Amino acid sequence: MSNLSVPNAKTTPENPHLLPGTLPKGIHNPNHRDDSNAAQVALIETLSKTKTANCYKCGKCTAGCPVSEHMEIGPSQIIRLLQLGNVDKALRSSSIWQCVSCLTCSSRCPKEVDCAAIMDALREVSLLQDKVNPQAQQIVTFQRAFLDNIRRNGRLNELDLIARFKSTVALRTREFSFLFKDASLAPQLRRLKKLHLSQPRSKDLSVVDRIFARCTEIEK
Numbered sequence: 001m002s003n004l005s006v007p008n009a010k011t012t013p014e015n016p017h018l019l020p021g022t023l024p025k026g027i028h029n030p031n032h033r034d035d036s037n038a039a040q041v042a043l044i045e046t047l048s049k050t051k052t053a054n055c056y057k058c059g060k061c062t063a064g065c066p067v068s069e070h071m072e073i074g075p076s077q078i079i080r081l082l083q084l085g086n087v088d089k090a091l092r093s094s095s096i097w098q099c100v101s102c103l104t105c106s107s108r109c110p111k112e113v114d115c116a117a118i119m120d121a122l123r124e125v126s127l128l129q130d131k132v133n134p135q136a137q138q139i140v141t142f143q144r145a146f147l148d149n150i151r152r153n154g155r156l157n158e159l160d161l162i163a164r165f166k167s168t169v170a171l172r173t174r175e176f177s178f179l180f181k182d183a184s185l186a187p188q189l190r191r192l193k194k195l196h197l198s199q200p201r202s203k204d205l206s207v208v209d210r211i212f213a214r215c216t217e218i219e220k
């Protein structure tokens with residue numbers, strides 16, 4: 001994953017506060033939100049069951065986030081974007097896809113803002129509205145391949161996952177060298193028992209089908 005940086009962003013784990021004039025380029029402070037932005041914020045807040053207005057920008061979420069240094073916009077800045085009604089920038093950000101859902105931000109927040117749930121909601125809406133950042137396409141492809149793998153096998157089949165993920169990316173980008181990228185790590189992963197050559201399917205796939213059907217039902 002590329003290490004993205006925003007020249008104007010001065011927020012770091014050591015200095016997590018959003019200081020005036022240190023916001024990334026393009027984040028302005030409009031006097032009011034337009035209706036569509038307000039509706040988008042309401043949608044994110046409904047999906048995440050959290051109120052962005054409760055955030056008082058202490059920066060504890062960004063300071064604790066294990067991947068914030070790789071994000072172009074840190075978690076506290078994402079919340080700030082929503083407060084300012086600049087939802088589109090959040091939806092199109094690659095940062096929401098770099099989030100690994102570790103929940104550290106939510107557990108550290110003194111105002112009970114569920115930042116991890118907001119990241120999750122942003123990803124959902126970003127996908128629905130076809131606003132996924134081009135740099136995050138591989139992450140989305142991996143997540144889809146992972147879910148498809150579980151749906152078909154009932155448990156993770158690592159070789160099948162790697163094959164489907166790599167072939168999908170290689171076909172889309174026409175970069176066939178991607179198929180063999182990282183292949184030299186396989187022996188080491190085998191030694192560490194992190195890569196299994198065969199993985200039996202789950203005995204009762206109907207249980208997995210029911211879980212996926214229930215998820216689809218909830219999403220409607």
Ligand code: SF4
Binds near residue numbers: 054076108111
């Ligand atoms: S979401 Fe919580 S932890 Fe993060 S800046 Fe806002 S108040 Fe602080």
Ligand code: SF4
Binds near residue numbers: 067075099101102105
């Ligand atoms: S849930 Fe995401 S945003 Fe929050 S601390 Fe973990 S990686 Fe960072």
